[in-house]
Amino acid sequence: MTTESAFTVIRPGILATFQDLGRRDGERQGVPSGGAADQLSAAVANILVGNPRDAALLEVLAGGLALRAEAPLLVAVTGATATVKVDGHPVRQGEAVHLDAGSVLDVGRATAGMRCYVAINGELDAPRFMGSAAPEARMGFPQNLSAGQQVKVHSAYQGLANPFGQPLFRLPVPKPDLTPRVWTVHIVEGPEAHAVEGIHELLAGAEYTVGPNSNHVGLRLAGPVRHPEGLGEIVSHGVPVGAFEIPHGDELIVLGRYRTLTAGYPIVAFAATSDLPLLGQAEPGRRLAFRWISREQSVERLRVQEGELRMLEQRSKTALESLGVPIDATMA
Amino acid sequence: MAEHPPGSSSPQQFSVTPYGDSAVLLTPTSTDPAERRLAATRLRAAVAHHRPRGVVDLAAGLESLLVEFDPLQVSHDLLEDTLLLIAETSDHVAEAGDAREFVIPTVFGGDHSPDLPSVASELGLTVEETITTFTGSVLTINLLASAMAPMMAGVQFPRQLARLAEPRTDVPSGSIMVAGTNAIIQPFPGPTGWRVIGRTPLTICDISRDPAVSFRPGDTVRFTAIPQERWDELAGEFLEPVGGLR
Structure with a gap:
């Protein structure tokens, strides 16, 4: 039976919003899918608490969120590396964590990566636009959380059927690897690569730095750029997330989930979809290196990632069920 | 069609x-x-x-x-x-079978039309002739562009209009804009490289509604000039097709 729980935002940090995996069928109407920049970590957080992957959750930019549970809650924090505490005691990221009513969850400042995700067992009472809780700020749907805000959660969670008060299970969790100093992103050839002499060697050999004015619309990368020759004007056309554009200036732009849907800049490469979560975590100053792969290899990497997610869904479901945690029926 | x-x-x-x-x-x-x-x-x-x-x-x-x-x-x-x-x-594939018709009241002139004089001179027309040509055109919505903006073709200008060399950074919602022989309406305040020739007091997109806009690709649109005095009376009204939503 679903009851009404709630939590109160004590402080949102720099920016915390409702979030999910984005809207469906929006792009054909001019609204970008949007959604979590790191889709993998958002899906994993939901899976760890027994929710469907695309359930509404919280996205916390650079950490700094604190919230107080007003009823027992099962939560999980994933994404950017941060110190997570419950009532002052450190808990692990990438695991289900029980909160008693009155407990305070504190997500510290991110030390690697940009965005933490906080999932809570049940359904968040978040506003929806086109069926999604993802922000769409350009259209007046910012979804920002503010200090003092109380958020209802429709959940049947009452606590755990074990004597320890915590789930105490640790599953292999797929996540973008935020530990190296330089992050390696796999890329696939783009339609205008042929017009830029030496672009393969250039992108494979150089390091690029994420610029300060990067956001979920796009990452602006500083590093060596060459411009195409003999292309003429490109008629503006639809562009996917992860496209590597070379605009008129000497920079490289990688499109994010809130991109403008059409553009006419030359595209030299596309990020592998399996590496979009990593790009979604790239903070200003982060250094990136690129490795070319074939489209087939790129699909294969995505297949591996999807397999890991499905495995996690099965294991998480088994573990949570044994603890008497209500599982959403749509979870695998 | x-x-x-x-x-x-x-x-x-x-x-x-x-x-x-x-x-x-x-x-x-x-x-x-x-x-x-x-x-x-x-x-x-x-x-x-x-x-x-x-x-x-x-x-x-x-x-x-x-x-x-x-x-x-x-x-x-x-x-x-x-x-x-x-x-x-x-x-x-029949897409125009249920096409609807829109008539959009528009105020031309003053702050609402910063690019109207330069558009007229580029077309070799007077400002009056430019407005008459524009309001005399029956446009077809080709697609929904950024933020559901209706992108329309069929403006009967005598030639293709250039875009602004330097985009405007903050154009108010409801602005009626042209480039080439296309027109578009700014649903929310924001930047644009299109040329602003008028503004409607109507609300084009309301995200509290489902769907948030009343138009679809294939629908036809005409603009009709109204005096500034009617602005307050129409301001904020949701744009609906001729004959209402059905």
Whole structure:
């Protein structure tokens, strides 16, 4: 039976919003899918608490969120590396964590990566636009959380059927690897690569730095750029997330989930979809290196990632069920 | 609606370009821009209608269609074949059967029309003639652009209008804008490179409604000039088709 729980935002940090995996069928109407920049970590957080992957959750930019549970809650924090505490005691990221009513969850400042995700067992009472809780700020749907805000959660969670008060299970969790100093992103050839002499060697050999004015619309990368020759004007056309554009200036732009849907800049490469979560975590100053792969290899990497997610869904479901945690029926 | 474009029976009227591991761009191969636009519009309607397995979403360009898909549900090769098959039959998909008609009250002049004088002089018309030409045009919504903005074709200007060299950074919602022989309405305040010639007091997009806009590709639009005095009376009213929503 679903009851009404709630939590109160004590402080949102720099920016915390409702979030999910984005809207469906929006792009054909001019609204970008949007959604979590790191889709993998958002899906994993939901899976760890027994929710469907695309359930509404919280996205916390650079950490700094604190919230107080007003009823027992099962939560999980994933994404950017941060110190997570419950009532002052450190808990692990990438695991289900029980909160008693009155407990305070504190997500510290991110030390690697940009965005933490906080999932809570049940359904968040978040506003929806086109069926999604993802922000769409350009259209007046910012979804920002503010200090003092109380958020209802429709959940049947009452606590755990074990004597320890915590789930105490640790599953292999797929996540973008935020530990190296330089992050390696796999890329696939783009339609205008042929017009830029030496672009393969250039992108494979150089390091690029994420610029300060990067956001979920796009990452602006500083590093060596060459411009195409003999292309003429490109008629503006639809562009996917992860496209590597070379605009008129000497920079490289990688499109994010809130991109403008059409553009006419030359595209030299596309990020592998399996590496979009990593790009979604790239903070200003982060250094990136690129490795070319074939489209087939790129699909294969995505297949591996999807397999890991499905495995996690099965294991998480088994573990949570044994603890008497209500599982959403749509979870695998 | 329009007659069959020549060459539409050819099975290869589109080229297919992979756009990474999860998208393909379909571009009409015709050398005539008007034919390319018509083919792209029809293809979009046909793909949206058939919803081939694995297709996640579509992003429309004026002369192309980006098809975004899940490569774990459908392979590139299979999807490409399916899309070309759909393209072959896209002439037959009825999309205009339930087209609706919009008449949009617009205030021309003053702060609402910063680019009207330069547009008129570029066209070799007076400001009055420019307004009359614009309000005398029956436009067709080709696609919904950024933030559901209706992108319309068919402005009867004597020549193609250039865009602004330096985009404006903050254009108010309801602004009526032109470029080429196209028009668009700014649904929310924001930047644009289009040239602002008027403004409607109506609300174009209301995200508290479902759907948030009342128009669709294929609908027709006319603009009608109203005096500034009527602004307050109409301000904030939701744009609905002639005869109301049905």
